[in-house]
Amino acid sequence: MLRYSLTLGIKAKWPGTFPWATLxxxxxGALILGFLLGWQVNQLVSLFLGTGLLGGYTTFSTFNTELWTLFHSRYYWLFVCYALISYGGGILLAYVGLLLGQKI
Known part of the structure; x- marks a missing residue:
């Protein structure tokens, strides 16, 4: 529900070809997951929040569908930017979240 609401809000503010909402x-989600790992909460809580909540919040399948759509529609520049920002930004933000979580 949270992802759906956020997606609707972002698409209303930033319509267009680039998939801002999923990004x-x-x-x-990567930032929050990194934070949870750095915070080192109880394993059961970590599994519930990381796998359960964030697993439902983030979306790998929509990401890949959008990548395919950009490529198939010949938006090659957007395809490359989306892939690089998603993968690179995800790793970077997970690391930032990890560092933030360790400070608590």
Missing amino acids: VVNLS
Whole structure:
């Protein structure tokens, strides 16, 4: 429900070809997951929040569908940018989240 609401809000503010909504959702999910790992909460809580909540919040299948659509529609520049920002930004934000979580 959270992802769906956020997606609707982002698409209303930033319509167009670039998949901003999925990018924001997945990058924020990477940051939060990194934070949970760095915070080192109880394993059961970590599994519930990381796998359960964030697993439902983030979306790998939509990301790949959007990549395929950009490529198939010959938006090659957007395809490359989306892939690089998603993968690179996800790794970077997970690391930032990890560092933030370790400070608590």
